[in-house]
Amino acid sequence: MKKLLFIVLSLGWFTTYGQNTVVDTLVADTVVVDTGSVLIHKDPRLDMLIKKQAQINEITSRDARRTDKGYRIIIISTNNRDEAISAKTKVYTYFPELKAYLWYQSPYFRVKAGNFKDRKDAEAYQKRMNVYFPKGVFIMKDIIEVKLSKMDEDF
Secondary structure, three states: OOHHHHHHHHHHHHHHHOOOOOOOEEEOOOOOOOOEEEEEOOOOOOHHHHHHHEEEEEEEEHHHOOOOEEEEEEEEEOHHHHHHHHHHHHHHOOOOOOOEEEEEEOEEEEEEEEEEEOOOHHHHHHHOOOOOOOOOOOEEEEEOOOOOOHHHHHH
C-alpha cells in the first residue's frame, strides 16, 4: 500500500513539475513564454491575403446563390442507378445545351434537365424529348439556376 501511495504521489509530482517548466523556444516564428501567452511574428502580407480570400469567397458564394423559381423536366425516376446514369448521358448527347441533374432521394434516382424560367420553353423541350424517352417526360416546378446577365455582372 505504501508503494502504491508513493507511486501515485511521485506521478503527481512529475506532472506538476512538468507544467511549471519554462518554455522559451522559437518554432516557426512563434515564441511560447511561461506566462501562458503566445507571441507570433508574421508577415504583414498575410493580412492582405486573408482579406483577398475573404473577397473571393464572398463573390463565389454570392454567384452560387443565383437561384429562382422555374421549371425542370423530369426524365426518369428509377431505383436502378445505371439506368439513371444512362438517361443523363442521353440528355447530354441529344440536348447538349441543357444541364442534367442526377438526384438521389432514397430509394430512387431522379434525372432532371434544364433551367426553364417559362413553362412554354419547358413544354417545347418536353415534346422533343418524348422521342428519346418513350416512357414519358414531365414538367415540374423546381428551384432553378439563373445565369447572370450583363447588367448583374457590372454591379
